[in-house]
Amino acid sequence: MEETKRYIQxxxxxxxxxxxADKAALFEAFIANEKNxxxxxxxxxxxxxxxxxxxxxxxxxxxxxxxxxxxxGTVNKNYQAKIDFNALSxxxxxxxxxxxLESTGLEFNANDELIGTPKIxxxxxxxxxxxxxxxxxxxxxxxxxxxxxxxPDPKSLWKDLESDKTxxxxxxxxxxxxxxxxxxxxxxxxxxxxxxxxKGSFREDDFTFKNLGEIGWSVLAVSDGxxxxxxxxQGSKIACDSVIQYFEExxxxxxxxxxxxxxxxxxxxxxxETSKKISHFVYHNLSRAAHFAHQEIEEFAIxxxxxxxxxxxxxxxxxxxxxDFGYAILTFGIGDCPIGLxxxxxxxxxxxxxxxxxxFGGGTRFITMPEIFQSDKFSTRFGFKxxxxxxxxxLMTDGIYDPKFVVEANLEKIDKWNEFLEDLNGKxxxxxxxxxxxxxxxxxxxxxxxxxxxxxxxxxxxxLAIIY
Numbered sequence: 001m002e003e004t005k006r007y008i009q010x011x012x013x014x015x016x017x018x019x020x021a022d023k024a025a026l027f028e029a030f031i032a033n034e035k036n037x038x039x040x041x042x043x044x045x046x047x048x049x050x051x052x053x054x055x056x057x058x059x060x061x062x063x064x065x066x067x068x069x070x071x072x073g074t075v076n077k078n079y080q081a082k083i084d085f086n087a088l089s090x091x092x093x094x095x096x097x098x099x100x101l102e103s104t105g106l107e108f109n110a111n112d113e114l115i116g117t118p119k120i121x122x123x124x125x126x127x128x129x130x131x132x133x134x135x136x137x138x139x140x141x142x143x144x145x146x147x148x149x150x151x152p153d154p155k156s157l158w159k160d161l162e163s164d165k166t167x168x169x170x171x172x173x174x175x176x177x178x179x180x181x182x183x184x185x186x187x188x189x190x191x192x193x194x195x196x197x198x199k200g201s202f203r204e205d206d207f208t209f210k211n212l213g214e215i216g217w218s219v220l221a222v223s224d225g226x227x228x229x230x231x232x233x234q235g236s237k238i239a240c241d242s243v244i245q246y247f248e249e250x251x252x253x254x255x256x257x258x259x260x261x262x263x264x265x266x267x268x269x270x271x272x273e274t275s276k277k278i279s280h281f282v283y284h285n286l287s288r289a290a291h292f293a294h295q296e297i298e299e300f301a302i303x304x305x306x307x308x309x310x311x312x313x314x315x316x317x318x319x320x321x322x323x324d325f326g327y328a329i330l331t332f333g334i335g336d337c338p339i340g341l342x343x344x345x346x347x348x349x350x351x352x353x354x355x356x357x358x359x360f361g362g363g364t365r366f367i368t369m370p371e372i373f374q375s376d377k378f379s380t381r382f383g384f385k386x387x388x389x390x391x392x393x394x395l396m397t398d399g400i401y402d403p404k405f406v407v408e409a410n411l412e413k414i415d416k417w418n419e420f421l422e423d424l425n426g427k428x429x430x431x432x433x434x435x436x437x438x439x440x441x442x443x444x445x446x447x448x449x450x451x452x453x454x455x456x457x458x459x460x461x462x463x464l465a466i467i468y
Contacts, residue, residue: 004040005031056134060142063090063132068146070126073118075153077429079106080115083146095141096130104150114148121152155454161200163192169234173203176444181211182218182322185438186467189447193399194459195227204313205397205461206236210244215256217321219247222465224337224397226312226366235297235311239367242293243317250288260323267325267386282382286332287373290315290381294367308368315367316353316395320467327390331383334372336364338401338411341385342392346421349414352383357408392421392468399462403455428453436468 008031012019019027030036068088073079085091098108105119114126126148129141163173173192178185192203204225211218221240225232259281266274293315301308314335321328331339333353341350356365365372372378401411404423410416424447426433432450435443451462 001031001037004037007040007044008036052134056132059092059132059134063130064142064144066144068144070114070146070148072149072151073106074151075118075121075156077153078117080113082111082113083108085112090130092133093130094133094135096128097141099127099129100125106148118150121150124148124150154456155194155452158194158198158459159200160197163196163200163202167202169202169231171203171206171233171237173197174448175203175207176448178441178444181209181220181467182320182327184467185443186220186465187434187443187447188463188465189444189451190463191399191448191451191461193461196461198459202233203461204233204236205399205463206233206240206313207395207463207465208240208244209465210248212247212251215251215253217247217251217256217319219244219317219319220395220465220467221315221317222337222395222397222463223316223367224314224335224399224461224463226314226364227460229310229312231306231310232313234300235313235366235368236315238297238300238311239293239313239315240317242296243289243315245296246289246292247285247319251285263323263328263386264325267323278384279382282330282384283379286317286319286330286382287378289317290332290334290367291373294370294373297368312366312368314356314364314397318352318393318395320393326386326388329383329385329387329390329393333381333383334365334367336398336401338394338396338405339383340392340394340396340411340417341387341390342394342414342417343387344389344391346391346418347414349412349417350385351411352385354380355408355411392466394467395465397461397463399458399460400451400464402460403453403458424450430454436466 009019066088068083070083071081085093101107103119104116104124106114106116109115124147126146128144128146130144131137131139131141163170174190176189178187180186186209188207188209190203190205190207196203204227205223206225207220207222209218209220221243223236223239225236229235262274262277262281266278297311297313298308301311314337316333316335316337316339317331318339319330329341329352331352333339334356336355336357338355339352341352342348404420405411405416424434428450430453432446432453434446434450440446447464447466451464
């Protein structure tokens with residue numbers, strides 16, 4: 001009764017009607033009337049219903065207008081993102097379901113996560129159909145749309161146009177080989193960079209190797225043609241081929257007998273005298289091979305009425321022989337392509353050449369530059385190592401070195417080389433693995449597939465030669 005009285009008093013007061021003292025008995029009878037009591041109850045229940053309806057509608061509207069951010073994804077790249085209901089204060093959901101993931105490559109799992117590998121790019125519209133506490137079980141579901149941005153696979157944005165096979169200086173866009181190298185194996189892959197494939201231009205890198213069976217030596221050469229030189233693809237080819245030609249024509253069993261003896265003596269007891277003789281042999285033979293490569297490119301340029309600078313190319317090569325007491329490894333390098341020698345148990349690495357980069361090198365140098373042969377630094381371009389055994393001897397162009405080692409200093413850190421080996425072993429986002437089992441007949445294809453790795457800003461030709 002008191003509640004009815006207060007309500008009616010309040011109502012009449014809002015209407016500016018006061019109950020005078022002489023009307024008190026009348027008012028008491030009025031509020032006691034059953035019809036009036038029931039009317040107040042109905043009004044109060046309706047008010048309560050209106051309030052509840054407003055709170056419910058307001059809650060739903062808050063959810064619908066609530067900002068929900070989902071991390072962007074990329075086509076063909078594993079995706080995982082949690083829709084955290086607690087963090088979003090969606091604890092009052094009594095039912096929900098997700099729509100819009102069909103054919104996207106994504107699914108919503110029991111841990112409230114969007115997971116999968118996106119198949120399509122664009123702004124994906126994901127619908128959350130839900131019902132909150134207070135809504136009838138048969139009510140129409142509310143619909144909230146979330147936008148998930150899936151970026152295109154960067155690789156798909158690059159064209160892969162074939163180079164002109166009718167060009168007189170054409171060479172394959174990609175080249176692979178795997179075979180024997182002395183008593184070890186060798187695998188090489190040379191792949192045209194995306195920047196060239198996008199325009200249909202040529203692969204500028206090159207490589208070649210040969211087992212010079214009669215004398216017991218094997219030679220491997222790698223060259224990177226300068227991107228700014230319009231005929232560098234030919235410069236790199238001539239450079240590599242010329243090195244092989246020089247050693248084929250100028251090394252013979254008779255002439256190498258003395259050096260074999262010096263190496264044996266050096267192995268048993270290294271002296272200043274044996275070191276001096278080795279340095280003389282290395283410089284004498286490898287410098288002539290490098291100079292021969294320079295001359296061959298120069299002659300080709302003259303014959304074709306072209307500028308020598310149009311053939312700019314780096315050049316690294318290694319001359320290797322297996323002895324009873326170990327391996328002799330002789331190297332030469334001009335440019336920014338490293339030669340790395342890893343010991344048998346992968347605890348040490350020897351950088352067999354210094355790199356023409358940064359302040360030390362004064363910028364990249366090329367085998368086509370005559371001044372390198374007169375430089376007082378020319379004698380430092382040669383390397384020699386006599387080892388009992390080794391696990392890997394790697395020659396690479398900057399298309400591999402730049403993205404995988406980044407800076408020159410990392411080339412002398414064994415942990416960086418071990419990271420590189422782990423990468424080759426499949427520890428990469430593509431999961432591409434190179435199996436160095438000597439019985440693996442697919443290793444060249446595996447290395448070529450591995451070399452398709454994505455690294456922003458690094459789209460140059462890639463050449464990697466590995467003796468293992």
